[in-house]
Amino acid sequence: MPDPLMYALDAVAYAGIFGMLSLSLNLEYGYTNLANFGKVAFFMVGAYVAAVMARMKYPFAVYALVASLVAGFIGLLTSLPALRLREDFLAITMIALGEVMKLIVKNEEWLAGGVWGLSGIPPAVVVQGLSFRERLLVQIALIYGCLVACYVVCELIAKSPYGRVLKTIREDELLAAAYGKNVFRYKACTFALGSAVSGLAGALFAQYIGTVSPYMFEPTVTFSVWMMVILGGPANNTGAVLGAFLVEGFHRSSRLLKDYIGLPLDPINLQVMLTALLVITVVFYRPQGMLKERITPLDRGLLKKLKPMYRRVKTWVRS
């Protein structure tokens, strides 16, 4: 029976997963000015590692950890040759990496099913006797748990001296180096962290969809993530998540819309064309995105807000 709420919730779950990708790109691009045009590669690595391990009946916590570690490690390894150079070199290398990684999983059947892909990946949390809605809600809880964790990590980083260094590197590498920051190490570290977060998103994605195949990881995924960050607002974590919601909502609504508006265009074509136009428009007229980067001193960060709240909760619990 029709249940549009499920479709909406499904979109919410997707937005959560892509929100994590968007956060990780925000960390790389928004804070550090690293042009990672190969996001999809790390997403794919995470998904595949999770798929392989989940089929071997490892628990979610283990394979999610391994997935992010492997993705982070590959990210680190491949970015090393390009990180010392200008950002366009990283961009080109990463685009190429995305294509090559796809080639590898496609051709090495022993590794991950090759062109067949892998299916039958069990969901992370299995509770017997739940309805579809309840199961979806469990998934959403899991995904949003991870999203919140990533958000907190990103916020903590942004509001720390580490984040300050990243911003310095973003604005002026020479300045950062002249003031004692090992630019290369910071970049590599951030790239690895961003890739690890993407890997975690990939793990969530694999267990949510239940299948992985090389055809899921096309370069357009990367472009959507870029779209999310640029639309939402680089160097603003809330903006990055918001961007994920907007883009996912945009994709879904264009699929729904085409049933009621008799457009002579293919919906997927239209979707891509509009997305591309929107990106160009945003880059042109509002490069800072919908939510601007906030210029606040470090000491007015998240923790200052959280601490009283935490205290209040503590006293409430004790009383």
Next chain:
Amino acid sequence: MGSILNTDNLVKRFGGLTAVDKVTLNVEEESIVGLIGPNGSGKTTLFNVLTGVYRPDAGKIFFRRERIDGLQPHQVYIKGLVRTFQTPKIIQKMTVLDNVMLAVRNPGESLLAALFRRRRWMGFENRLRERALEILRFLGLDKHAYTPASELSGGQMKLLEIARALISEPKMMLLDEPTAGVNPVLAYTIFDRVEELRKRFGITFFIIEHRIELLMKYVDKVYVMHQGKLIAEGGPNDVMNNPDVVKVYLGSV
């Protein structure tokens, strides 16, 4: 007093162009040394070589009797050699205070510390903030401490750069045109502060400057550079009367 920075036949080439040509110089501790020369004579390149931005093609650099040529910029910084830039490098999207504080090596600058051991660096951060505010007060910028750095005027940006260089407690500072684009009154203030800093903290200064008349009032020694070579050195008066220098300046005008 010994020398703090000296170089030995330093060479830096770009393609066919020799930007720094066999430069040998010597800066005494706790002195203020000027570096002048016409545009394109290689002054900023020399600074870049000294601070590790460019690797020299030949020659040696000693800072406090230690070889520093071939080190990365951040390693040079750790040795206590700090520089400012010709066009002030200000992070527009940070507050003035953060712009100053970024100069200090902070235990919170590692990824793990940022995530887990926050309490450890927060104390450091608080102390650092006090110190930064103090330095801003000294340079008259304390009113703007919490405003975004993009709202400062050009002269204030220069001061901010000096503040940033100061907070790291350097042994020696390389100032690249500290008064470029600054009104004359502020320019004198800047040099007064430099003088004061030298006296108070014993910092050595090496300054590129175009306002020669201003520079000469403060420096102990001047180097003149032309087409990558040092063509003269000595006290302010000696240099100004050196025929080579006069020729260079008249020739270039």
Next chain:
Amino acid sequence: MRASRSLKAISTGLALIAIVVVAIIAGVAGYYAGQSAAAEAASAAYQEGYDAGYQAGLADGRQQALQEVSPVLPSEIKIGCIMSLTGFLGPMGENIVKGVELAVNEVNARGGIAGRKIKLIVEDDGTDPTKGLEALKKLVEVDGCQVVIGPMASGVLRALGNYTNEHKVVLISPTATAPYITTEFPDDYVFRTVGSDTLQGKALGEILVDRGASKVVILVIDNAYGVGIMEEAMKVLNDRVVKTIRYDPSKLDFTTELQTIKDLNPDAVLYVGYYEDGKIMFKQALEMGLDNILWVCAEGVYGDPMFEEPAAAKFMEKACIGTRPSAPVGLTSYELFRKKFKEAYGEEPPMYSDTAYDATMMAILAIAKAGEYDGPKIREALIDISQTFMGATGYKLFDENGDQLYQVYEIWDVVEEDGKYKFVGTGYWP
């Protein structure tokens, strides 16, 4: 200056938000508008009752199915269709949808199922499993489809299997031939009206053996389709295979691969590919003079689009034979389908439009027999229907996996007649 700039920034920001918000609202509103329209149509249709529907119901002696029709059916019966309209399989997808449309239009012209019109909702999956799953969710959750025709690619189908089984939605693919599709989800809601590649691989292998090829190079497209057939054919050919080459279809130059074949000097090549890469492969094979050996091809290159490239056509005429899943010899129902297709679209039915037609017809009949728009019931009805159904491509009796038990493969050859190329059948397998 600054004020006006920030004003501009705010206004562009607001405009952006507005665009997105309007898009979302329009989507939601559109959905509810559609729902209320459907409700209106429902009351009208109920009055007409199923009597009229019975009168106008399906002919062709299928009354048995229709007698069991109960009035529980919704006023408008939605059938979903997921096809690859963009992406790598895009060109084929458009043709296959024609087969689905043909069946739906035909039934609608006769009054639909018990007077209820059938509404076909076509979604594009862009040959991407993620998009395919999203399309299926949209069809099931938003439109409430219980029967979905598609998807085309085995890889996409695989991503949908779990969801289909959980939500008890009947999925009939007219094209996905990879062997694992049905065995991976046994006793389930996934069916197909096309033979598994297990059979075709065997067919191709045996044809090669028949023709006495002792040195065979296997040249396949590097995806589930190509590799699937390759593995099955290897079981038949064993040590007759001197080399297997998997090529990347997205590369437009195969000269090096072809050169390897030429250097090996085999008796025959077993080739699996699609139109896009097939055309280039044959063109370049012709250029390299590889037309003096026998090429045995799978059905991916069967179809008139191949002749759009004259060089490929010439090569196929000279060197190629192949197999394709087809109806048994001289099947009347296929001729009927062909006639109808030609009337509707003015062209010969392209590859797989026949299986798509059959899949749709079976789905419609199953809905009619079930008398209720409900996945599990339709599934049972579908299995019943398959016992007696004779479609454009022959009997469709499903085995316990949802695979059809019989599949006949036509062996085709290409001939030239008055400067025009065409495919002719030369025999059948088995």
Next chain:
Amino acid sequence: MALIIYFFLFSPYRWWMVINWLQVLMNSLVWGCMYLLATVGLSLTYGLSRFPNFAHAEYITFGAYMAYMFFSILGLDLYLSVGLAVLSSALLGGLSYILLFKPLKSRGASLIHLMVASIGLGLLIRHTLMQVFGGGILSFKMIWSCIFIGPVVTTPLLLTAIVTAFIVAILLHILLMKTKLGKAIRATADNPELAAASGIDMDRVSLFTWLLGAALAGFSGVFLAMRSSLVPLLGWKVLLQAFAITLLGGIGSFYGTLAASFILSLSENLGVVALTWLGLSADYRSAVAFIVLVSTLIVKPEGLISTVKRRA
């Protein structure tokens, strides 16, 4: 590496004896020429405007589709349609520069924003083409008879491509070395500030380079499409190779591109030979470009012939 050498020397089949090495060389030559035409524009605009234009792939595709439109749909003369296609491709390049990249640069857009915009533009062009011409395969419907030159097989089209590429290379050499405009292009790529200071009309030089680059890309698109067939991803499929060549040759360097085109096509073809004989999928062909790319970045990031400074 050791494995490959081992395979070369001690494989019991002595397989290198059966390979027609001349044919491999011929294929490399052909592809080198195609790569050259496709990449020169990318390299020049990259050098001049200082950002990698990902939409360059779409100029290739666009040229091919335009040629198809003029030739197969409108039924014009072959040479005329190719000419028109090249012109319209140039027009597209020029327009995208004037309408998108130039204003973006003058607004002070960052390098990453330029790259993102160029990817967006590429997707826009590709999907517009898909919408107009359909996502299907189109073909020029021409048969090329084979020509045997000794043990090597080729076709008139390939010979034409080779000759064209050589003519284009010579013309480019004359343009860049002998004319004032060419000198201006090189000077601007070397040092934009200095060039502007010495009175070079930057706008005119940039615009000309973009027109020229897109025109050559469109030209290569026509050859690529005639050789195989016409699909919306035509350009994207050679983009990775194009970037590998650009970086290997040195950004903005014509001679570097010239050399790198042939180096890459040779290593790709040898790579495919090795892959098929090692029993690996020939799919890995594009990985060769990736390996070339990464090793360039590690060993000689400034490329064979450097004009642009690489470190930030």
